[in-house]
Amino acid sequence: MRYLSRLFQPVITIPKNAKIKNTEITCKSQKLLLECGLIRPTSAGLFTILPLARRALDKLEIQIRSCIEAAGGQRMSVPSLTVAALWERTGRLQAIGPELMKMEDRHGKKYLLAPTHEEAIADLLADVGPLSYKQLPLLLYQISNKYRDEHRPKHGLLRSREFSMLDAYGIHSSEDCALTVYHTVTQAYAELFRRLQLPVHRVAAPSGDMGGSVSHEWQLPAPAGEDQLSVCSRCEHASLDPTDTCSQCGADTETRSSIEVGHTFVLGSKYSSPLSALCTPPSGAPQPLIMSCYGIGVTRLLAASLEALSSDKSLRWPAAIAPYTVIIIGPKEGSKEWQSHGADAIQRLSERIADTHDDDVIVDDRHHLTIGKRLMMADRMGYPYIVVVGKASLERPPRYEVYCSSAAAASVRLLTEDELLGLLGAAGAEDHDEIKTSA
Amino acid sequence: MRYLSRLFQPVITIPKNAKIKNTEITCKSQKLLLECGLIRPTSAGLFTILPLARRALDKLEIQIRSCIEAAGGQRMSVPSLTVAALWERTGRLQAIGPELMKMEDRHGKKYLLAPTHEEAIADLLADVGPLSYKQLPLLLYQISNKYRDEHRPKHGLLRSREFSMLDAYGIHSSEDCALTVYHTVTQAYAELFRRLQLPVHRVAAPSGDMGGSVSHEWQLPAPAGEDQLSVCSRCEHASLDPTDTCSQCGADTETRSSIEVGHTFVLGSKYSSPLSALCTPPSGAPQPLIMSCYGIGVTRLLAASLEALSSDKSLRWPAAIAPYTVIIIGPKEGSKEWQSHGADAIQRLSERIADTHDDDVIVDDRHHLTIGKRLMMADRMGYPYIVVVGKASLERPPRYEVYCSSAAAASVRLLTEDELLGLLGAAGAEDHDEIKTSA
Numbered sequence: 115m116r117y118l119s120r121l122f123q124p125v126i127t128i129p130k131n132a133k134i135k136n137t138e139i140t141c142k143s144q145k146l147l148l149e150c151g152l153i154r155p156t157s158a159g160l161f162t163i164l165p166l167a168r169r170a171l172d173k174l175e176i177q178i179r180s181c182i183e184a185a186g187g188q189r190m191s192v193p194s195l196t197v198a199a200l201w202e203r204t205g206r207l208q209a210i211g212p213e214l215m216k217m218e219d220r221h222g223k224k225y226l227l228a229p230t231h232e233e234a235i236a237d238l239l240a241d242v243g244p245l246s247y248k249q250l251p252l253l254l255y256q257i258s259n260k261y262r263d264e265h266r267p268k269h270g271l272l273r274s275r276e277f278s279m280l281d282a283y284g285i286h287s288s289e290d291c292a293l294t295v296y297h298t299v300t301q302a303y304a305e306l307f308r309r310l311q312l313p314v315h316r317v318a319a320p321s322g323d324m325g326g327s328v329s330h331e332w333q334l335p336a337p338a339g340e341d342q343l344s345v346c347s348r349c350e351h352a353s354l355d356p357t358d359t360c361s362q363c364g365a366d367t368e369t370r371s372s373i374e375v376g377h378t379f380v381l382g383s384k385y386s387s388p389l390s391a392l393c394t395p396p397s398g399a400p401q402p403l404i405m406s407c408y409g410i411g412v413t414r415l416l417a418a419s420l421e422a423l424s425s426d427k428s429l430r431w432p433a434a435i436a437p438y439t440v441i442i443i444g445p446k447e448g449s450k451e452w453q454s455h456g457a458d459a460i461q462r463l464s465e466r467i468a469d470t471h472d473d474d475v476i477v478d479d480r481h482h483l484t485i486g487k488r489l490m491m492a493d494r495m496g497y498p499y500i501v502v503v504g505k506a507s508l509e510r511p512p513r514y515e516v517y518c519s520s521a522a523a524a525s526v527r528l529l530t531e532d533e534l535l536g537l538l539g540a541a542g543a544e545d546h547d548e549i550k551t552s553a
Numbered sequence: 554m555r556y557l558s559r560l561f562q563p564v565i566t567i568p569k570n571a572k573i574k575n576t577e578i579t580c581k582s583q584k585l586l587l588e589c590g591l592i593r594p595t596s597a598g599l600f601t602i603l604p605l606a607r608r609a610l611d612k613l614e615i616q617i618r619s620c621i622e623a624a625g626g627q628r629m630s631v632p633s634l635t636v637a638a639l640w641e642r643t644g645r646l647q648a649i650g651p652e653l654m655k656m657e658d659r660h661g662k663k664y665l666l667a668p669t670h671e672e673a674i675a676d677l678l679a680d681v682g683p684l685s686y687k688q689l690p691l692l693l694y695q696i697s698n699k700y701r702d703e704h705r706p707k708h709g710l711l712r713s714r715e716f717s718m719l720d721a722y723g724i725h726s727s728e729d730c731a732l733t734v735y736h737t738v739t740q741a742y743a744e745l746f747r748r749l750q751l752p753v754h755r756v757a758a759p760s761g762d763m764g765g766s767v768s769h770e771w772q773l774p775a776p777a778g779e780d781q782l783s784v785c786s787r788c789e790h791a792s793l794d795p796t797d798t799c800s801q802c803g804a805d806t807e808t809r810s811s812i813e814v815g816h817t818f819v820l821g822s823k824y825s826s827p828l829s830a831l832c833t834p835p836s837g838a839p840q841p842l843i844m845s846c847y848g849i850g851v852t853r854l855l856a857a858s859l860e861a862l863s864s865d866k867s868l869r870w871p872a873a874i875a876p877y878t879v880i881i882i883g884p885k886e887g888s889k890e891w892q893s894h895g896a897d898a899i900q901r902l903s904e905r906i907a908d909t910h911d912d913d914v915i916v917d918d919r920h921h922l923t924i925g926k927r928l929m930m931a932d933r934m935g936y937p938y939i940v941v942v943g944k945a946s947l948e949r950p951p952r953y954e955v956y957c958s959s960a961a962a963a964s965v966r967l968l969t970e971d972e973l974l975g976l977l978g979a980a981g982a983e984d985h986d987e988i989k990t991s992a
Contacts, residue, residue, distance in 0.1 A: 242563035
């Protein structure tokens with residue numbers, strides 16, 4: 115059983131217009147994550163992820179891994195330190211320039227802290243290759259910290275300088291083969307956002323620095339977004355081109371701020387060709403591999419989902435990644451309920467709930483605080499289910515107050531233990547199928 | 554079901570005395586990991602972890618997390634980029650010097666890629682503090698990549714420049730409180746090594762650059778080890794001091810090469826004092842927190858365990874972290890067994906085994922290769938159980954050859970499907986209790 119009093123969660127209040135580590139507070143996910151003790155800046159654009167946010171990130175990573183492995187992804191780990199010479203050969207050292215974090219080792223050899231790994235993967239394939247077309251396609255992925263030396267980091271985890279990212283690389287013998295894998299990964303992305311219950315739009319996108327032929331951005335409408343999305347009021351088709359009428363159905367569009375949470379590309383041979391990553395076809399000479407790549411900003415997606423779902427005052431999470439699904443608030447010390455139940459009875463209830471809910475339960479054992487105060491804090495944190503052992507717990511049979519953060523605040527329900535376990539068990543079973551990994 | 558033919562495992566043969574990325578092959582874990590397609594160097598002391606090794610690392614991380622969380626550990630993530638000024642204040646920027654990976658951002662601000670995070674944690678505690686003694690102790694941990702600019706990286710993953718490490722930090726109001734947590738974490742380490750079935754010795758150690766009062770190294774005897782351990786032939790007491798007789802029981806000692814896989818320290822106020830990380834005691838003025846810290850080199854432990862268990866020719870893993878627990882080798886295409894069973898029957902058997910074994914099964918579906926060749930490769934990879942669908946599968950009831958890598962090579966057993974599922978199920982149940990995380 116986890117107890118809130120033992121948790122490292124340094125809650126603070128940020129004065130209006132205050133700067134934190136030289137950075138303005140510009141959006142609600144940034145403010146709420148800081149104030150609720152979930153993250154802590156260490157320097158401009160760098161954050162310590164504190165235990166509750168780390169737990170949410172763990173859950174998000176499990177969901178992402180499950181979807182990308184269902185698409186055939188094989189996990190690996192590429193070093194963050196990448197030899198700069200590789201990026202010279204593809205022209206990106208120049209093209210991206212000051213946003214790259216560069217360094218030299220003690221012998222003066224030049225490296226960069228990679229923001230992405232197309233060069234490293236192409237170099238690996240060149241090193242082991244040429245690959246036979248029979249071994250292809252392959253889908254290799256990692257979840258690791260990436261680096262970007264933003265001129266002005268802002269919006270907290272939405273634009274930081276060290277961030278967690280999924281990057282997956284498709285390796286193909288032909289453009290057709292690449293499009294097949296692209297389609298499979300597209301479905302995996304759609305499944306991920308379905309599980310997170312986030313209205314993420316896939317929109318055609320320019321390829322930018324990455325190069326290649328096909329590219330889509332995955333955009334989540336949210337207030338702090340730096341992109342503008344035209345969304346059709348009838349068919350939901352979305353576009354990054356500002357248009358008044360939908361190109362698909364002709365209906366009116368609405369413009370919304372939006373956050374890029376993922377990107378998918380067919381890269382062609384832009385990286386394999388200069389780095390000599392080759393494929394042996396059924397007949398003829400080896401030729402450059404066709405690559406595709408897929409990114410999801412993990413820390414960014416966490417913050418973006420909070421940006422999209424939260425109010426100015428209270429966090430709201432996709433149910434699948436809330437730090438804990440259930441919080442239990444016992445009576446205040448010295449109250450009639452406290453005297454009647456004692457800490458042991460609350461612990462037993464908590465354990466029975468924990469049993470049905472895969473330990474995804476925390477007990478707010480700060481019994482010196484009133485129920486009202488703890489309820490307010492639990493609501494601000496956005497735990498999907500808040501269970502209060504209040505006055506009705508003295509009835510026979512005892513009943514518990516259950517607040518469900520996805521419903522209106524007024525919708526408190528009074529449930530017996532069996533009803534409560536039924537409700538949570540049903541919710542748990544639903545999540546469960548999804549959370550299983552193939553690790 | 555996983556199929557070997559789809560796996561990215563670039564097997565190579567390394568010529569004698571060859572250098573790989575300017576590095577000599579100096580030990581068997583390095584040679585076997587490279588040759589079996591499990592890792593691949595990208596530059597001196599930097600390695601891509603390929604899918605099968607990544608899977609073993611995932612399992613190892615789960616074991617480590619489970620043990621450290623049972624000791625009260627709360628997972629968090631601290632950025633790898635650490636402000637260099639913090640290390641100036643504790644004196645370590647000078648003291649460690651050229652082994653630190655240093656860099657500047659676009660504004661000229663100095664950072665280092667941290668090899669460890671005592672400064673960052675003390676700074677975090679100063680930032681949120683002073684902490685009340687009532688909130689303590691806390692145990693915060695992360696598993697993340699650490700950096701050390703080794704003058705001469707060697708022995709593959711045993712001494713690399715970017716490596717995965719568990720680092721945990723105890724935060725205490727007094728030295729007594731620190732010793733209690735130290736004892737708890739010591740037991741967690743012992744439990745971890747028990748699960749991995751590795752004979753790791755805890756030995757008293759000098760604190761070195763870290764400072765503090767109490768310190769132990771955790772040493773695994775193995776051929777490539779750079780430390781020398783005196784181990785008592787009677788009571789197993791181990792020491793880093795070269796002695797002929799045991800200080801505990803007076804019996805003779807034996808000297809063995811050994812690899813440091815973990816370290817534990819009580820640090821006192823060496824970091825909290827210069828960085829002003831304070832604790833409010835029951836009465837009186839705030840005073841520096843007492844810290845302790847705990848490290849386990851994750852990639853190093855993986856390589857060290859292979860170094861300790863493998864032969865020159867074949868990998869051997871702790872059963873709990875083998876990339877797959879079971880490999881199934883079907884008959885060669887065109888053989889009598891193949892004609893009798895077909896691929897479907899092998900798939901059905903594989904699925905039944907996978908069901909009892911939590912999907913921890915891989916099928917060597919390269920049916921164009923002989924059973925003998927695939928058996929040799931599976932033995933070299935060190936899968937704990939190798940199941941061969943050979944001649945005896947034509948008997949009624951069919952029987953399967955089962956090779957168990959922890960037993961002598963001669964000990965092949967012929968088992969019916971029920972006997973096989975019983976054997977694997979029992980092994981699985983054993984692992985299972987241990988692999989469950991509290992994520």
